[in-house]
Amino acid sequence: MSEQLPIVYVVSDSVGETAEFVVRAAASQFDGGKVEVRRISYVDDPEPIREVIQAAKEANGFIAFTLVQPHLREFIIQEAGNRNVYLVDIMGPMLEAFQNVLQMEPKRRPGLLHQLDDQYFRRVEAIEFAVKYDDGKDPRGLLRADLVLLGVSRTSKTPLSMYLAHKRLKCANVPLVPEVEPPEELFQISPKKIIGLTISPTELNLIRQERLKSLGLKAQANYANLDRILQELEYAEKLMRRIGCPVINVSNKAVEETASIVLDILKRGGTRQS
Structure with a gap:
C-alpha cells in the first residue's frame, strides 16, 4: 500500500x-x-x-x-x-x-511566460470576435469592437478583419448595400473607430466575376454588373462621408499592405486617408 x-x-x-x-x-x-x-x-x-x-x-x-x-x-x-x-x-x-x-x-x-499567455489569449479572443461579428451578423458587436470596417462586397473586409485579429484587434465589419439600411450602432461609435474600404470599379468588377465563376454562376449576373457596382460604390462613399471616417482605397493592395495602413491610421488617431 x-x-x-x-x-x-x-x-x-x-x-x-x-x-x-x-x-x-x-x-x-x-x-x-x-x-x-x-x-x-x-x-x-x-x-x-x-x-x-x-x-x-x-x-x-x-x-x-x-x-x-x-x-x-x-x-x-x-x-x-x-x-x-x-x-x-x-x-x-x-x-x-x-x-x-x-x-x-x-x-x-x-512573469514573462504569463505575459506571453495573455497575448495568446487576447489574440484568440480577437479572432473569435472577428468570426462572430463578421459581415454584419450582429450589430451589437459594433459597440464592443476596437475597429469597424465598412465596404461593399469583395473589398477584403473579412480577410482584413482576421489579419488584424492576429494583431489582437477586435474587428467587426459591415457590408454596405444600397437597399439595406446601415445598423443604428454604426452612428453610436466614434468615427475614429471606423474605417471605410473602397476600390476601383474595374478591379471590383473583375473580382466579382471571378467570384461568380468559382460558385458556378454566370459572370453576367447583376452582382458583377458595372452599373450596379458604380451604384454601390457611390452609396458607400456617401455613407462614409456622412460618418466622417477615414477611407482606404484597397485597389491593387494586398491584405498585409492595407492592414499596415489601418494600423498607421489608428496610431495617428484616425486622420489619414489613402
Whole structure:
C-alpha cells in the first residue's frame, strides 16, 4: 500500500502555474496523482520564503520553486538547506542551460511566460470576435469592437478583419448595400473607430466575376454588373462621408499592405486617408 504524498509548497515570483503544472505532472505517476499543492505567488522578498520553509518542515513536505531573481534563489536554497527541507529548483537548471548554450544572460524578469499567455489569449479572443461579428451578423458587436470596417462586397473586409485579429484587434465589419439600411450602432461609435474600404470599379468588377465563376454562376449576373457596382460604390462613399471616417482605397493592395495602413491610421488617431 502506497503512502500518502506530502504537501508540496510551490513558491514563485510570478503566478506559479509552471511549477504547479510540473508538480502535478510528476505526482500523477504516484497513486493517481493525489497531492496537495499550496501555491505562494508573487514572492518578492525573503520573509514569505522563511514562513514557507517553516511550514514545509512542520508538515514534512517539500518545496518546488520558480524564482528568477538571483538573491531570492540563493536565499531559499540556503535557508532550506539550513532547515533540512527538501527543495526542487524547477527553473534554475533550464535557465543555466540556455545561458551556457546561448552565451547570454537571462532577463530575470518574473512573469514573462504569463505575459506571453495573455497575448495568446487576447489574440484568440480577437479572432473569435472577428468570426462572430463578421459581415454584419450582429450589430451589437459594433459597440464592443476596437475597429469597424465598412465596404461593399469583395473589398477584403473579412480577410482584413482576421489579419488584424492576429494583431489582437477586435474587428467587426459591415457590408454596405444600397437597399439595406446601415445598423443604428454604426452612428453610436466614434468615427475614429471606423474605417471605410473602397476600390476601383474595374478591379471590383473583375473580382466579382471571378467570384461568380468559382460558385458556378454566370459572370453576367447583376452582382458583377458595372452599373450596379458604380451604384454601390457611390452609396458607400456617401455613407462614409456622412460618418466622417477615414477611407482606404484597397485597389491593387494586398491584405498585409492595407492592414499596415489601418494600423498607421489608428496610431495617428484616425486622420489619414489613402
